[in-house]
Amino acid sequence: MRNNIKLFSTSILAIATVFLIPVCANAQQNNAPKAIDAPMSAFTLAPLPYAYDALEPAIDTQTMTIHHDKHHQAYVDNLNKAIAANPALGGQSLDQLIVKAGTLPPAVRNNAGGHWNHTFFWDSMAPVAKSGTPSPALNAAIISSFGSMDNFKAEFKKAGLGRFGSGWVWLIVGADGKLAITSTPNQDNPLMDIAEVKGTPLLGNDMWEHAYYLKYQNKRGDYIDAWWQVVNWDAVSKRYASVTKK
Amino acid sequence: MAFELPALPYADDALEPHYSANTFSYHHKKHHNTYVVNLNNLIKDTEFEGKTLVEIILASAGKNPGVFNNSAQVWNHTFFWNSMSPNGGGAPTGAIADKIAADFGSYDNFVTEFKNAGATQFGSGWAWLVLGTDGKLKVTKTPNAETPLTAGEKPIITCDVWEHAYYLDYQNLRPKFLEVFLEKLVNWEFANEMLAGKEFSGDK
Numbered sequence: 001m002r003n004n005i006k007l008f009s010t011s012i013l014a015i016a017t018v019f020l021i022p023v024c025a026n027a028q029q030n031n032a033p034k035a036i037d038a039p040m041s042a043f044t045l046a047p048l049p050y051a052y053d054a055l056e057p058a059i060d061t062q063t064m065t066i067h068h069d070k071h072h073q074a075y076v077d078n079l080n081k082a083i084a085a086n087p088a089l090g091g092q093s094l095d096q097l098i099v100k101a102g103t104l105p106p107a108v109r110n111n112a113g114g115h116w117n118h119t120f121f122w123d124s125m126a127p128v129a130k131s132g133t134p135s136p137a138l139n140a141a142i143i144s145s146f147g148s149m150d151n152f153k154a155e156f157k158k159a160g161l162g163r164f165g166s167g168w169v170w171l172i173v174g175a176d177g178k179l180a181i182t183s184t185p186n187q188d189n190p191l192m193d194i195a196e197v198k199g200t201p202l203l204g205n206d207m208w209e210h211a212y213y214l215k216y217q218n219k220r221g222d223y224i225d226a227w228w229q230v231v232n233w234d235a236v237s238k239r240y241a242s243v244t245k246k
Numbered sequence: 247m248a249f250e251l252p253a254l255p256y257a258d259d260a261l262e263p264h265y266s267a268n269t270f271s272y273h274h275k276k277h278h279n280t281y282v283v284n285l286n287n288l289i290k291d292t293e294f295e296g297k298t299l300v301e302i303i304l305a306s307a308g309k310n311p312g313v314f315n316n317s318a319q320v321w322n323h324t325f326f327w328n329s330m331s332p333n334g335g336g337a338p339t340g341a342i343a344d345k346i347a348a349d350f351g352s353y354d355n356f357v358t359e360f361k362n363a364g365a366t367q368f369g370s371g372w373a374w375l376v377l378g379t380d381g382k383l384k385v386t387k388t389p390n391a392e393t394p395l396t397a398g399e400k401p402i403i404t405c406d407v408w409e410h411a412y413y414l415d416y417q418n419l420r421p422k423f424l425e426v427f428l429e430k431l432v433n434w435e436f437a438n439e440m441l442a443g444k445e446f447s448g449d450k
Contacts, residue, residue: 066417070418164311165369165370165389165390166370185369186368186369208409209370209413210413213409213413217272217414218272218280
């Protein structure tokens, strides 16, 4: 009987929590369209900015569906759980959490990183017909830093292939204002205080096997080659403009 | 003498439907083989050439990431193939059963700990049952290519939780894969041999 009462009150608490969070999230959405990064609410998963099959054939529909609906959703859910277990970290935006990753419990760091990186990744891609081209300023910066677009792509691929285990490969703007390529393990990223090479990401490609295994299996290099077709150069160019404006 | 890809200890479809021939066609013939090829290329004309696989793992740990990652991954995969059997899964028998009961309290406790270790290894890595330096069994997990060998522990069983180990058969459902591994695949006969102190070279 005693156990039943305890179980009952735990359930009430769980139900209350489930209902409270969406209320808070809705309140946020009224004032701030970008609720994904809004403080004070539970983090939520935004829909993909295109259809699940929009990146075919470079990235297949099944991979996009599982990657977004299962993997990314799990990072969001686990981030909310980790924040609930560490109430002192409540009310902070994703960006605020990311920059102090080194001080966070692993569950917060890993899931905050997973949420940030995947959101950035979806926004870094577009259907082939809408993928655009690098702006003149970005193109000039790439040629200045890497010699040519082909060399840039070759170095990016080498860094991606060289990331042993799970992780990400990035094009960043460093503190010196120059472009650089770097890679991070697991769900870390170059904005984190613990990153070996820090900078502002312009472009990131997911080197976790879940990003490509159903279609490319062990051929990570083929995945990276095909991925260039769906890079959203308009988005990357806008990010570069926004960094260089500062 | 260059290393060769160790053969699977069973046919590549022997673990169907729990672990598919399709997965083995990549996991064994591509991933495992790539580690063997990379290792041979990396150690040619170096201090590591001519050493045993375990000697290379221990000598390169913390010093030469390329040699360590590839040598440890050759060993880890061979050990993983042997940790599974077409007649495997379920509660153990023999000395390992008694030792698990003694050191974990019960087989169910071991199952809970092992599943938890595999599910919480963030990113790529391995879940292990090892004989610790204190003579007791314990569950542990390692990232990427890391192995309990470098801590002086004796591996008894392992389960590969790199996504490539299960993604074609289970996709994002790693906990389901760990459950099937324990219920249908784990090779307790091999575990008993390891517990009895048999050496495992990892290169055949």
